[in-house]
Amino acid sequence: MIPEIGHFALVLGLFVALVQSVVPLVGAQRGNLAMMEVARPASVALFLTIGVAFVALTHSFLVSDFSVSNVYMNSHTDKPLLYKITGVWGNHEGSLLLWILILAVFSLAVAVFGRNLPPMLRARALAVQAMITVGFLLFILFTSNPFERIDPAPLNGRGLNPLLQDPGLAFHPPMLYMGYVGFSMAFSFAIAALIEGRVDAAWARWVRPWTLLAWIFLTLGIALGSWWAYYELGWGGWWYWDPVENASFIPWLSGTALLHSAIVVEKRDTLKSWTILLAIITFSLSLLGTFLVRSGVLTSVHAFATDPTRGVFILLLLAVAVVGSLSLYAWRAPQLKGGGVFAPVSREGTLLLNNVLLSTAAATVLLGTLYPLFADALNLGKVSVGPPFFNAVFVPLMIPMIVVMALGPMLAWKRGDALGAAKRLWLALVAAAAVFAATYVVAGGAWTDVGAAFGMGLGAWLLVATGVEWAERVQLFRTSPANSLKRAVGLPRAAYGMSLAHAGTALLVMGIVGNTAWKAESIQVMAPGDVVEIGGHSYLFEGAETVDGPNYAASRGHFILRDEDGTALARLDPEKRQYTSPPQTTTEAAIHSDGITDYYAVIGDPSPDQGPGAYVTRFYHEPFVPLLWYGALLMGLGGVVSLTDRRHRVGAPTRARARGAAASAGGAVAPTGASARV
Template sequence: MIPEIGHYALTLALCVAVVQAIVPMVGAQRGDLALMNLCRPASVALFLTIAVAFAALTHSYIVSDFSVANVYLNSHTDKPLLYKISGVWGNHEGSLLLWILILAVFSVAVSVFGRNLPPALRARALAVQAMIVVGFLLFILFTSNPFERIDPAPLNGRGLNPLLQDPGLAFHPPMLYLGYVGFSMAFSFAIAALIEGRVDAAWARWVRPWTLLAWIFLTLGIALGSWWAYYELGWGGWWYWDPVENASFIPWLAGTALLHSAIVVEKRDTLKSWTILLAIVTFSLSLLGTFLVRSGVITSVHAFATDPTRGVFILVLLAVTVVGSFSLYAWRAPQMKGGGVFAPISREGTLLLNNVLLSTAAATVLLGTLYPLFADALHLGKVSVGPPFFNAVFVPLMVPMLIVMALGPLLAWKRGDALGAAKRLWLALVAAAGVFAATYVAAGGQATHVGAAFGMGVGAWLLIGTLVEWAERVHLFRASPGVSLRRAVGLPRAAYGMTLAHIGTALLVMGVVGNTAWKTESIQVMSPGETLAMAGHIYRFEGADRVDGPNYDAIRGHFTLLDGDGDRITELAPEKRRYTQPPQATTEAAIHTSGLHDYYAVIGDAATDHGAGAYVTRFYYEPFVPLLWYGALLMGVGGVVSLTDRRHRIGAPARRRAEAAARAASTRASSGPSGGSGVTAPGRAS
């Protein structure tokens, strides 16, 4: 009965979404406030109906209702409760339902927290959001019904992929979806602004918090997935340019560009058309990532579906979204006024360069990801595009961006003093040179390590440059401690958020460079009592035994990690697990961290030809890899701190809202009910 309630709720949600997509849009066109305000109760009703459907599917998983095909294919009675719940989104149908739920969450959040929004903009944005929901509800109801029944019901299920039975993967997909779907809100605001014909500083201030929220979730979601790959897959890697990894990274790059571009629109009322384009492109790339994961065109542990029919449906949805939005952009964007002008050497100029480099990087990664698919479709042969290509083209784009990231915040708006800003960064330059020299010498002074030493120097440049910019803001060492303290307390939270995010980026860069350059690994067969020296430490194999888990059995290895003098540091206990349902082997690495470096042990299969108790073992020395996690977490924290800035929560100031309302009234009076001529006079916020 409960699955039928869930199915009915989805059908009812489709009806509500259609109403929300049409009626408020008509009301905004006619200037009918009553019809426009319908978007708010409609968004609440839409959220409630989809939440009921999601709760019904979750209940079916918790009670192991194997009469539901989705539960039978992805769950088992022996699974721990956490993985029964995470199994809801560990498959195509359930993850799609989660996607739709998050769409509805953002819709209702705008209706609740967007009280400052002009009624017409809010109505149009929520109507566009509902159109997206309609597309996905049609997809799930006609091709991916999560409540499909099996009769007779099996006695037990087939289980969830053991690789997904992990706390990291339990939370990784929801975080990613909150990022993916969050950009739909920026897209909806962009389309609403194009229809309305007005993009100004007030619009940018309204759209920034939703973009920032999506960026935070996508940043943390990607980091969580990378961390899972690092400790769960047992190969000591944290990123391999897998197509599905790229599917989340590409919209992150575009979303980062969008976030910075919106700042320019808000502060200087320029780059408006470019910002609208980025909002459209970012969400389109999110939809493209959905197509790649669910169409069967790529094979990955992350991929949810291999049914081409479903892929065609998403491809049609993607095509409608892209063609429709770009057609509207091509029609409306040329009529928008450009806004303020600025010199190339200015804060706007550095943010524009940031945008160009990020957009080029996104396009490059997209090309490398799709090229093998195009080559295969055109019968040009099987082509593999791997890390060498991505590293060769991505790194040169990021180096100038990282250099400018330290310089840009020290430049003034409109026209900056590059020489003056460079003089203030003398400490950052000294630190970068010092780190470069120290790293090069510590690496043995080999020519092969020049690039790595340079990368560490660039990270130090950004780190110290960011701290210098903060010190300049508070007049540190240039005023009395009391004055500096008052200025530090008075800084906007958005400024602190930027500082934390840039410091996080610097740490992440140093972690990537250091780990890539100096990672060490060793694979061998070991018998109990044997030792291996690596990276100034000693691994001693003590033996292995069999252990039983809730739904698996495992071989657990026992290793002692010693320092160079033979003193014990810790015990490591990696496992080789074999799940019963579905039958599959997984590797559970044991990792000891010093806070700056990781020592990583993996046990493999028994090596009976080397004697009793011998096993294949693998050890990794992972220098600087913790900086990756510190950096990603700090970037997310910086985003959260910035999001708590009062300016992101109250929208545009009252004076700007009054001016916007006056302009809207003037536009309606001059153009009649259709408002068609409003686009020719978008206006500027003072």
């Protein structure tokens, strides 16, 4: 009965979404306030209906109702409670329902917290958001029903993919979807602005919090997925330019560009048309990522569906969204008035260059990801585009961007002094040179170490420059400590958020460069008592034992990690697990970290022909990997701090409304300009 309630709630949600997508839009066109206000209760009703459906599916997983096909295919009675819950979104149908729920959550958030938005803009944005929801509800109801029944009901289920039975994967998909779907709100605001024919500083101030929120979740979601791949798959890597990894990274790049472009619109009332286009492209790339994951055109541990019918439906949805929005943009964008001019050397100029580099990087990664698919579809043969291509084209684009990230905040708006900014960054330049020289000498002084030393110096340049920029803001050492403290307390939180995000980027760069350059690997067969040395440390193999888990059996190895002096640092117990439902083998790495370097051990298959108790083992020396996680967390924290800035919460400029005329006209309302309230 409960699955039927969930299914009925989805159908009811479809009709609510249809009302929300039509009535407020017509009301905005006619200037009818009553019709525009329908968007708010409709958003609440839509959230409730989708919420009921999601709770119904979760209940089916919790009670192991195997009469529901989705539960039968992705759950088992032996599965721990956490993975019964995460099984709800660990499959195509459930993850799609989660996607729709998040769409409804964002719509509800705008309806509840967007009271200071102009009624016309709010009504149109919520209507566009509802149109997106209609498309996905049609998709789930006609091709991916999560409540489909099986008769007779099986006694037990097939179980969840063991690779997904991990705490990291329990939270990775929801965070990633919050990022993907969050950009739908920026898209909805962009389409609403195009319909209204108005983009100004107020619009940018309204759209920035939603873009920033989506960026935070996507940043942390990608980092969490990378962390999961690092410790769960047992290959010692954290990024492989997998097509499905790229599917999340591409909208992150364009979303980062959108975030910076919106700043220019807000501060200088320029780059309006470009910002609207970025909002459209970013969400379109999120939809493209959905198509890649769910169409069956890619084979990946991350991919869900392989049904061609679903792929065609998503492709149609993608085509309608992209073609429709770009057609509207082509029609209305020329009517958007341009803003103030600015010199190439200025804060706006560096942000524009940032946009160009990020957009080019996104296009490059997109091309590398899609080219093999096009080649295969056109019978041009099987083509593989892997890390060598992406590293060769992506890295050169990021170098100038990092240089500009340090210079940009030091420049004035409209017209800046590049030489003056460079002079104020002398400490950052000295730090970069010192790190370059020290790294080069410690690494051995070979020509092959020049690139790595340069990368570490580049990270130091950005890190120190970020600190210098903050010191300049508070006039550190240029005025009294009390005055500097007062200025520091008075700085906008958005300024602190920018500093944290840029510092996180610097750590991320240093982590990537250091690990790529100096990672070491050792693969061998070991018998109990054998010792292997790698990275200045040794691993003593004490043997292995068989252990039983909740729904698996495992071979657990025991290693003692020692430093150069022979002092025991840690006991490492990696596992090789064999799951029964469904039958699959997974690797659980054991990792010891000192905060800068990870020591990584993996146990493989037994090798009895090499002696009793012998096993294949792998060890990885992973320098600077922790900097990746520090950097990603710092970037996310920077976004959160910036989001708490009062200007993002209650300080958006409001447009004056002809309330008296609206009341006398029976609820009609028309915007008459922008007020000066901040």
